[in-house]
Amino acid sequence: MDRLTSMAIFAKAAEAGSFAAAGAALGMSSQLVGKHVRALEARYGMQLINRTTRRQSLTEAGRAFYEGCKAVLAEAEAVEALTANLQAVPRxxxxxxxxxxxxxxxxxxxxxxxxxxxxxxxxxxxxxxxxxxxxxxxxxxxxxxxxxxxxxxxxxxxxxYRLIVCASPAYLAARGTPRRPEDLADHECLGFAYWGRPPEPEWVLTGERTTTNVRVGGRLSINSGQGLRMAALAGLGIILQPLELLDDDLASGRLVRVLPGYEAPPLxxxxxxxxxxxxxxxxxxxxxxxxxxxx
The missing domain is CATH 3.40.190.10 (Periplasmic binding protein-like II)
Known part of the structure; x- marks a missing residue:
């Protein structure tokens, strides 16, 4: 006999109070219910239900076994539901x-x-x-x-997320190209401000061997990376923005990477x-x- 099926039938018998009531609930004869219970008792070598002509009750071992059956059956239902879910079409x-x-x-x-x-x-x-x-x-x-x-x-x-420093060729021609992170203090560094937060007063830049905190400032801050990109393309200053946002501009030369040996710590x-x-x-x-x- 299937062990899981026998456990489910035993649990129903324990809850219903008799083999006849369990059989009626499960659509099978009371004799078949009893057969499944006896199969479990034989497998585990212990009596699970005290049976008399008038009534039946769980033994101490039967009560413990019933609690274990409930846990096993609940896990089996969860696995079946998960399997059905895995086979379902996403919609x-x-x-x-x-x-x-x-x-x-x-x-x-x-x-x-x-x-x-x-x-x-x-x-x-x-x-x-x-x-x-x-x-x-x-x-x-x-x-x-x-x-x-x-x-x-x-x-x-x-x-x-990788963040890099860049500016337009026009801006760098007019203001010069920073050679060290500290040089950014003398430039227009456009700030990213969002939801009431002011721009970060410092940019943290990491090179091959050193990490430098640089005080930066500028007259323009924008709450959008795309807005900062457009401002940098217009020559308004230097930006620190994600590489993905700037890839096409860097490839075309519309923007130039500044301090190529440095990046902000990845987010x-x-x-x-x-x-x-x-x-x-x-x-x-x-x-x-x-x-x-x-x-």
């Missing part, structure tokens, strides 16, 4: 939040492949540099670029989602896609 609307530059220049272009692979999924991508609340604001997944505080969310690490990037025991197929497919693409 429905997936709500995702990401920082503006990462979302626009890395995630959005990659979503073409994800959507092609999962034709029944719709993605609502919100781009914001504000720290959103994943649960309260109803997101399935959030990409965050920053050291993570303690959180009950599950975090999957992605490739760290950690994580994909966050709620610690649900059974994530939906659409969320699982997105987690797998993001970790494979950016992990």
């Amino acid at each position: 429905g609307t997936l709500r995702v939040n990401a920082p503006v530059s990462f979302g626009a220049y890395r995630l959005a272009p990659a979503l073409a492949r994800y959507l092609a692979d999962h034709p029944e999924v719709q993605v609502e991508l919100t781009l914001s540099d504000r720290v959103v609340d994943l649960v309260d604001e109803g997101y399935d997944a959030v990409i965050r670029i920053a050291p993570l505080p303690d959180s009950r969310m599950i975090a999957r690490p992605l490739t760290p 950690p990037v994580h994909l966050l989602f709620s610690p649900d025991r059974r994530p939906t197929p659409k969320l699982r497919s997105f987690i797998d896609f993001v970790t494979a693409t950016f992990g």
Whole structure:
């Protein structure tokens, strides 16, 4: 006999109070219920149910075995549900939040492949540099670029974010090219300000052997990496921004890397989602896609 089936029948007999009641609930004869219970008793070498002509009751071993059966059966149901979920087709609307530059220049272009692979999924991508609340604001997944505080969310690490210093050839021709990190103090360094936070007063730059904290300042700050890029292209100053945002401009010569031997310390990037025991197929497919693409 199948052991798991016998456990389920024994548990029903324990709950129903008799073989006849268990049989009626399970759609089988009381004799077959008794056969499964006796098979368990023979397998484990102990009496599970005291049986008389009038009533039946669990033995002490039977009570312990019943609790164990409930736990085993619950786990079996969870595994079956998980297997069914894995086989399900991802479908429905997936709500995702990401920082503006990462979302626009890395995630959005990659979503073409994800959507092609999962034709029944719709993605609502919100781009914001504000720290959103994943649960309260109803997101399935959030990409965050920053050291993570303690959180009950599950975090999957992605490739760290590289930040480099650059400016337009016109700006450098007019103001000169910094040779050392300390030279930035004499330049217009455009600041990134967002959600009420002023620009960082210092840029931390790491070279092959040293890390330098440089006081920087400028007359213009913008709450958008794309806005800072456009300002740098117009010759308004030097920016510290993600490499992905600047790749095309650097390749074309519209922007020039400043202090090529230095970069800001890379920022950690994580994909966050709620610690649900059974994530939906659409969320699982997105987690797998993001970790494979950016992990």
